Amino acid sequence: MQEFASVAVQPRRRSNAAPRRVLIVSDAAPHRNGVGAYYQDLMHHLGPWVEDIDIISPAIVDGQWQGGWMFPLPGDATQKFCVPNLLRLRQQMEAFAPDVVVIPTPGLFGMFGARYGRQMGARVLVGFHTWYEKLTELYWNRVQGSLTRGYFEVSNRFIFRNADVVLANSDEMVGIAERIGAAQAALMGTPVSPLFLQRTPPRAPTAVRSVLFAGRLAAEKNLEGLLEAARALPQLRFSVAGDGPQRELIETAAQELPNLDYIGWLDREGLLAAMDAHDALILPSHVESFGTIALEAMARQRLVIVSDACGIAEWSELASALLVKSADEDVASVLRRATQLSEFEVAASARQARQAVVQHNQANLSLWLDFITGVS
Known part of the structure; x- marks a missing residue:
């Protein structure tokens, strides 16, 4: 059986449309969790096929989180809830001048990134990776769970209203996105590093x-x-x-x-x-x-x-x-x-x-x- 020495990733087809400037705005630090890893890998694969691609997100430098005010995520102190500097976020987005804004997370980076992207006239794509409302049953008591579910319901609805398309990586998640309020939801795959x-x-x-x-x-x-x-x-x-x-x-x-x-x-x-x-x-x-x-x-x-x-x-x-x-x-x-x-x-x-x-x-x-x- 053949051993694979290397794999050159090529799309099966390529649109004739002009290359795009793609900006990802995420609450997830690169490679810290599955969502952070997903978009680092996606950037690598998309890079040769678009005019430019970049990401705005918190970062971990020498073990320290950077990118705004940080609060431990309830139920998991190893993850952070990040509050960005909204003026700086908007300035960074305007400086990049994106044609497409990709939103992977329902935190404040994601919410305001989607809103600013829509105001700039960019095409907004949302990656719906995790149904956080379901996780509240495992992590929090009834009061904490109710508050957390309320936040994510509001956040997801807000982001979906600003989205051209919501992409999810299973049929179940596509259905959930449609029930939450996505005008258009579709299935996406997952890139590999x-x-x-x-x-x-x-x-x-x-x-x-x-x-x-x-x-x-x-x-x-x-x-x-x-x-x-x-x-x-x-x-x-x-x-x-x-x-x-x-x-x-x-x-x-x-x-x-x-x-x-x-x-x-x-x-x-x-x-x-x-x-x-x-x-x-x-x-x-x-x-x-x-x-x-x-x-x-x-x-x-x-x-x-x-x-x-x-x-x-x-x-x-x-x-x-x-x-x-x-x-x-x-x-x-x-x-x-x-x-x-x-x-x-x-x-x-x-x-x-x-x-x-x-x-x-x-x-x-x-x-x-x-x-x-x-x-x-």
Whole structure:
């Protein structure tokens, strides 16, 4: 089977419309979470096909958040709610003179970025990545949850009113966007970092002996189920990478379980190395709009296991290369299924995953170019 030395991402088609100046205005710091990573990767892929592309967002420099007043996000002090300098935000947007403004988040950067973009006559595209209202059930009490849901309902409606198109990465999220008030909602794919695509992946695994979880250590990720699986399957080696409000839970379990390692938060290079060092990646989430980490592991030619709550499982061309945990199946059970696969089945699934990601990435680039130029 061919090993992929490099992958040149080309759109399947390109609009004849003139190149655009594209500005992303986001509340998410680059690479700090899935949304931040999404738009850094998208910028790389779109760069050769537009006149100019840039991003305005908070940043993390030497471990310190920058970009306005910062407040810990309720329920997760590792994330920040950022209050931008609105005058400076408008000046930065006017200086860039965008034809297209992309809004990925419902915070204050997103709300005012959408409004200013509309006032400047730019085409406004909104990425609807997370249904925060659903997460309130996991993080906050009834009073806090009610206030938080109220904020996101108002914020999303405001942003959607200023949007030409709202893009979501699953059919469920498209439906939610339409119910919230999006005049036009459509499905978008997810880009993959060139690092994961272009660097030669290791040989496909032939058995599942080691399992990696990487992501935010939070209630929606079903980490309790993962720890139960580690206790039930001592023959497997488990590694957990990431940070978040449940970090102490993982650290305590890592001290108790000889087959569980906590390896902390990883940058992109470290994450790639961790994926390559494991046979499988697992994402057993209760709530997951898509699951970019699963797509990245597929690009590294690993066996990938996700719950049916992950939006990536709704994409038929990707789901065919995934091992999907059903709602009535626990994490240990799906991992037992993975260990019972033959050498051929494990290797074939990993190779198919790599090929599916390459095709998905190309199709997504074409889709974004169509929405940017107004063809779709």
